[in-house]
Amino acid sequence: MARAGRQQTEALTPRSARGESVRVIAQRYARERGPLLEILHAVQAEHGHIADEDVAEIADVLNLSVAEVHGTVSFYHDFRRSPAADHEVQICRAEACQAVGAADLWAATEQHFAHREDVEVREVFCFGNCALGPSASIDGRLRGHVTIDDIATAESGWSR
């Protein structure tokens, strides 16, 4: 009865286009075992981040509490709750890359992009490229033997 009542309330407030899309994605995986991470990845791939309204939609489809879904979203480093910057530079800070200068690369990269709000510099622990470090991922593309010059060269290829 409670569920029927809830559906009625929802029917009174029309769902946004985004909400509709998130619902479709959630329903696509809903019958699998343990589908939540799959859904979150798919929503983020489609919409760039996971918004509060998405959490509520997903919770409704999976019959979970909003708190449970929020708890999962906030646990994992990959899930973003706000839109991404135009460019993302990830620098590996783990031991194998530190052995070949990752700490300096990380500091230099942060400094290099300090004035650019459209670039997000993130630390990552290990890309599995530990024989050819320091490693970085620039807009999703993994690179090895990275220097700050390589990062500046990649930046010059971006259309501003």
Added chain:
Amino acid sequence: MTTVWVPADSSARAVGADEVAAALAEVEGVTVRRNGTRGMLWREPLVEVETDRGRVGYASVAADGIPALLEAGMLSGADHETCIGVVDEDPWLTAQDRVSLVRIGLAEPTDIRAYEAQGGWAGLRRALDTDPTDVVEEVVTSGLRGRGGAGFPTGVKWRTVLQARQGGAEQAFVCCNLDEGDSGTFADRILAEADPFTLLEGMTIAAVTVGATEGYIYCRSEYPDAIARLRDAIAVATEHGYLGDDVAGSGRAFRLQVRVGAGAYICGEETSMLESLEGRRGEVRAKPPIPALRGLWDSPTVVNNLLSFAAIPMILADGGETYAARGVGRSRGTQIFQLAGNIARGGVFEAPLGITLRELVEDIGGGTRTGRPVRAVQVGGPLGAYLPADRLDVPMGYEELAEAGGMLGHGGLVVFDDTVDMARMARFAMEFCSVESCGKCTPCRIGSTRGVETIDRITSTPAGAEGRDQLFVLLEDLCATMTTGSLCAMGGLTPVPVRSALTHFPEDFGGSPR
């Protein structure tokens, strides 16, 4: 037409393999094929040309260097300063004893005919013709221990699941831990990218043995190429009848899917991985119950590392005793060592357990990439000990390393030269734990943060200052609490790198009182 192989491995791609492949594809008379890596990562992109003599390799090829290589006669396998000769005869490869890596880099990773031609599916066929109890005993005989790091006997784990199933459990699962988050380890990634069918075969053998019809590969999101390759391989294997409703005509079903992690190191801990697979926060579970009895959705679950599964096809095909004939002490078989960090010849080297750390670092790895002296080697990932240069004669075995104050872990070796600041590495171990702790138990969640603060206070307090000695007592006390009071290995082993840095490199902490 001349066939030229250019690896599609993600490390090779990170140093320009795609550009090399594209440039070669433009050359008239050349067919470019994409293999996995041969494992000699310092030589990537390693281009191989098919000749009458065999596949001739050219190391560290750059796209803009191809005209010169063609000029020098690369397509006929001519000599050149970058030419390493016939790759199969390369001493770095012939010195290995490849059991699990035997097929990497030979063919396109999802070429199922090549896989079969190179001995694939023989282990599965034997498992399907053998009583499950005998399959389990074969794995027990092999002496294979969990290659993820814990070193628990794989056969005993399978036996527990099989008995639970025979005891009336309705469902069982098989699950591969491909959340290879340890820095300095990449063997899982390389095998998944270069030879995914070996993993699929190992998991399928486990499934038909314990009576599981569903399985999962939990792969970390940092490995997009491995995820794509595995999904392709599953589709191909299903199409050819090795997965799905009727595994190799046996009438038994096994459906496998890849699930992607979301950037949490802790999900490499098996119970945390199970929570994550079920769609929750990756918080560790208290044990018991063990996953072999109550794992995924409370059902008996085989959880093994990729490297453990990758040893299984050979164990079934050639017999457990053949595998057990290799090794040292209670560490049987081979280990895929990963040479990483500041090392001249980095890559994957499969050898029988018992090889010494010095052989791996100096003879095979060629010392540091920078050419400076080796100062420390971290063995077994971020939770492993830092061993100083005068302790490298330890044989690589579970008990042997434990005796030396270290652990084998997942077989990764991270080499540091004499510029490393070990107080900084000790601090990093605590910092990493504070970032990646799941937060469920206090010693790990709070202890790691206090550890960072305490190490900061030590390094910022001048030697001889009042109260400085007490800070070391405090740090040791904190390490003891984390070791004995944490729920899992994350908090429990973070003190290992910290203590080893304090013990072997006290000078980096401005001199410790011990």
